[in-house]
Every structure is written in C-alpha cells, then in structure tokens.
Amino acid sequence: MSELLHVQGLSAAYGRAEVLTSLNLRLRQGEVVTVIGPNGAGKSTTLNALMGVLPSRGRIAFKGEDLQGLDLEQRVMKGLALVPEKRELFTTMTVEDNLVLGGFRPMRLGQRDWREQIETVYELFPRLRERRQQLAGTLSGGERQMLAVGRALMGRPSVLMLDEPSLGLAPLIVKDIFRIVARLRETGVSILLVEQNARAALEVADYAYVLETGEIALEGLAAELARDARVVETYLGSSRRGGADVTGVGTAKAAAAIAAAAPVDAGDAT
Numbered sequence: 030m031s032e033l034l035h036v037q038g039l040s041a042a043y044g045r046a047e048v049l050t051s052l053n054l055r056l057r058q059g060e061v062v063t064v065i066g067p068n069g070a071g072k073s074t075t076l077n078a079l080m081g082v083l084p085s086r087g088r089i090a091f092k093g094e095d096l097q098g099l100d101l102e103q104r105v106m107k108g109l110a111l112v113p114e115k116r117e118l119f120t121t122m123t124v125e126d127n128l129v130l131g132g133f134r135p136m137r138l139g140q141r142d143w144r145e146q147i148e149t150v151y152e153l154f155p156r157l158r159e160r161r162q163q164l165a166g167t168l169s170g171g172e173r174q175m176l177a178v179g180r181a182l183m184g185r186p187s188v189l190m191l192d193e194p195s196l197g198l199a200p201l202i203v204k205d206i207f208r209i210v211a212r213l214r215e216t217g218v219s220i221l222l223v224e225q226n227a228r229a230a231l232e233v234a235d236y237a238y239v240l241e242t243g244e245i246a247l248e249g250l251a252a253e254l255a256r257d258a259r260v261v262e263t264y265l266g267s268s269r270r271g272g273a274d275v276t277g278v279g280t281a282k283a284a285a286a287i288a289a290a291a292p293v294d295a296g297d298a299t
C-alpha cells in the first residue's frame with residue numbers, strides 16, 4: 030500500500046500553550062486510521078493542523094509533497110477533505126444544494142462532473158437522494174452527518190478526515206455511521222477518523238493512535254490495541270457502558286476549528 034500521508038514532528042499551539050507535541054502519523058492508501066483519546070487531547074487540533082487552518086510546525090507530507098505553506102483551499106485541491114465535528118451544513122439550503130456547493134470550489138467541477146459526483150454520493154446514501162429537496166436544517170442528526178460526509182466526497186478527496194462523526198448520535202445511528210465508514214473505504218478513499226467512541230473506531234480501523242495531552246501515548250494495529258490492557262481499561266471500559274467514551278461530549282473546541290467550520294470555509298474544506 031502506498032503512503033498517502035506522512036506526518037512527522039507535528040506541533041501546534043494556541044498562543045503559548047502547546048497542544049500538539051511532535052506527533053508522528055501515517056496513513057496509507059485504502060486504510061482507515063483512527064486517532065482516539067480523551068476530551069481535550071488534541072484530536073481536533075490535529076485535523077485542523079493537517080488542513081492548514083491552524084499553523085503548525087513539522088512535516089506534513091501528502092503523496093510525498095510537503096503541505097506546510099499551503100492554505101486550506103490549496104490542501105483541499107490536493108485531495109484532503111475534512112468533515113468538521115459541527116458538520117456545518119448550510120441549513121437553509123436543500124440537501125442537493127449543499128452537495129453542489131461541496132463540489133463547486135474544490136473540484137471546479139463542470140456541471141457534468143458534479144452531476145456524476147452527486148450520483149455517486151446518492152448511491153452511497155440513498156437517504157439523501159430521497160431527501161434531495163429537503164432543507165438541510167430539517168434533517169435528523171444521522172442524515173446531517175451523511176450529508177456532511179457526502180458534501181466532503183463531492184471534492185473527490187483521496188483522504189477524508191472525519192472529526193467525531195458519532196458525536197451526539199443515538200447508538201443505532203452510530204452503527205450506521207460506522208457502517209458507512211467501512212463502505213467508504215471500499216470506494217478507495219483513505220480515512221483519518223478522530224473519535225472518542227474508541228470501541229467503534231477500533232472496530233472499523235486498520236491502525237490506531239492513542240493521543241493523550243497532545244502526544245501519541247500508544248499506537249498499533251487497531252485489532253491489537255483493542256486488546257491492549259491499558260486501552261481496554263482506559264478507553265473501552267466495561268461492555269455495560271458500551272465503551273467508556275461513547276458518552277464523551279466534546280469540550281472546548283478550537284476557535285480555529287469553529288472558523289474552519291464556518292459555512293464559507295466548510296464549503297471549501299469539504
């Protein structure tokens with residue numbers, strides 16, 4: 030498998046407070062890689078640094094080319110896409126218009142191209158096709174997440190970054206979302222999945238990193254980490270709770286993340 034993303038020594042700070050310290054991470058073609066960890070560990074910050082919405086130090090190589098120095102839009106054009114935690118849909122627009130906007134800038138799609146791409150998204154998410162004329166603001170939580178992912182796919186990314194796709198969704202819908210992640214991988218897109226729902230993330234991922242206070246505390250094959258005593262104790266908890274982190278709700282979010290998720294940028298980023 031060829032290497033898509035190779036991150037070395039990535040550090041980022043908010044003011045003088047360092048939030049990411051010398052993080053190393055790899056994502057290969059066709060893989061699902063997850064970053065799990067507690068609230069405030071720096072998971073969203075990592076994605077924002079990779080997308081270029083937060084300045085960072087270190088090397089971010091994408092298909093061998095260093096992305097440092099490129100802005101968000103340039104990184105999107107290279108083939109990165111982010112589905113931000115807050116989804117950030119255009120709520121007063123229809124499902125289809127959200128998709129059109131998702132494809133408009135990243136790909137500079139001609140009408141024929143975006144039609145084709147919308148068809149691809151509708152094949153993945155038949156629910157979105159049924160609701161194509163419905164306003165995004167009236168969708169259910171799970172449907173919104175599908176639309177956010179669909180919009181990101183409109184740019185035909187090579188790497189799709191998902192920031193806590195399960196957040197705020199009911200358990201059954203969470204299962205759907207993770208099934209979708211597994212199906213997306215079959216379409217050839219490589220996925221970097223940030224999750225507090227460690228159990229579900231480790232089930233779907235090939236490889237996993239455990240991020241704690243801005244540093245990689247553990248890494249390994251997801252199946253092996255899922256059996257690691259420390260991971261089990263800290264992140265998987267008792268089966269009764271369905272995973273200690275399922276209930277975790279995001280805490281402070283980066284102002285940068287919010288800025289990145291603002292509709293105008295979300296259209297770019299996704």
Ligand SMILES: Nc1ncnc2c1ncn2[C@@H]1O[C@H](COP(=O)(O)OP(=O)(O)OP(=O)(O)O)[C@@H](O)[C@H]1O
Pocket residue numbers: 043046048066067068069070071072073074075225278279280281282283284285
């Ligand atoms: N704009 C900001 N200014 C200062 N500190 C920030 C800012 N945004 C985030 N932080 C801090 O940076 C750290 C990492 O935050 P981040 O949102 O990346 O964590 P996370 O792992 O994604 O957490 P969660 O699971 O709660 O979403 C936290 O301590 C957070 O309080």
